[in-house]
Amino acid sequence: MQSEYPLTTAQITAYQRDGYIQLNDVITGADLTAFRDAVNDAVKKDTANADPNRVKNSYEQIFIQCVNVWHRYPAVRPFVTSRYLGSIASRLSGLSVRLWHDHALFKEPHTGAKTPWHQDTPYWPHEQKMHQLTIWIALRDATIQNGCMSFIPGTQKMLDIEPVNLANPQDLYDVAPQAKGLKPVTCELKAGSCTVHNGMTFHYAGPNRSDGMREAIAIIYMPDGTTYLKVPHPVTDPLHLETGVKLNSELFPLVSN
Ligand SMILES: O=C(O)CCC(=O)C(=O)O
Known part of the structure; x- marks a missing residue:
């Protein structure tokens, strides 16, 4: 990988204003191939024992x-x-x-359903909610046809909205009537490009209507000093933490200066 991805002041200002940004060609060439292969291998191994006949729940x-x-x-x-x-x-x-956590997110051809409009941070066991952010990397081209991401600019400032139930989603405008009239922006990405969104920004991804897997990995970051809030979450449940402790162990490495 290059030593530092170039970011202009205008891009930083746009991210902070809109709550999301698209960055092109972040991972390229041999790095992209190696990252894609590594994530594919991980997903293949993690799902090797899944029963192909099991009926999937809506999530x-x-x-x-x-x-x-x-x-x-x-x-x-x-x-x-x-x-x-x-x-x-x-x-x-x-x-x-x-690092808060990563997750490979592979939307399956033809059957991968839409990812409903939602904010992320309300699901997370963090006392501070304002500055978490996700780098969502397309490992293969992400298009409208296969379920690329969309964002509603400025919604990162909408706090205290009821968390959307992804398995049985409420209508966006019922949970966030303030979002009415705001125009979503859809971000098609070439493989190796990414979007970055604030965890409070409303976002969505369409269903996968293509013949190929939509392959992406999302890497989520939280400010250094973020403290734990005792609510159920699969990443922190095994750690048996108490509210107020800093999430600063080696499971949550510092990845910036
Ligand atoms: O990949 C998707 O379909 C949705 C991803 C998402 O909601 C996220 O990264 O926060």
């Missing part, structure tokens, strides 16, 4: 989701824990950041 119909692949797959680790990506998150947010 599982959205995508195959493999969380914290960097913990289990050494070939994924250098990408997910890289200062190269961490520095993008840090410069956009203006803060030192730690």
Whole structure:
């Protein structure tokens, strides 16, 4: 990977104003091939024992989701824990950041359902909610046809909205009437390009109507100093933490200066 992805002041300002940004060609060439292969291998191994005849619940119909692949797959680790990506998150947010978690998100051809409009941070066991951010990397081209991401600019400032139930989603305008009239922006991405969104920004991805898998990995960052809030979450449940402790162990590495 390059030593530092170039970001202009205008891009940082746009991210902070809109709550999302598209960045092109972040991972390229041999790095892209290696990252894509490593994540594909991880998803293949994680799903090897899945019963192909099992009826999927409505959440599982959205995508195959493999969380914290960097913990289990050494070939994924250098990408997910890289200062190269961490520095993008840090410069956009203006803060030192730690890794919260990664997840491979593979939307299956023809059957992968839409990802409903939602904000992320309300699901997370964090006392502070304002500055988490996700780098969502297309490992293959992400298009309208296969379920690329869309964002509603400025919605990162909408706090205290009821979390959307992804398995049985409420209508966006019922949960966030303030979003009426705001125009969503859809971001088609070439493989190796990414979007970055604030965890409070409303976002959506369409269903996969193509013949190929929509292959993406999302890497989520939180400000250094973020403290735990005791609510159920698969990443923190095994750690038996108490509210107020800093999420600063080696499971949440500092990935920026
Ligand atoms: O990949 C998707 O379909 C949705 C991803 C998402 O919601 C996220 O990364 O926060």
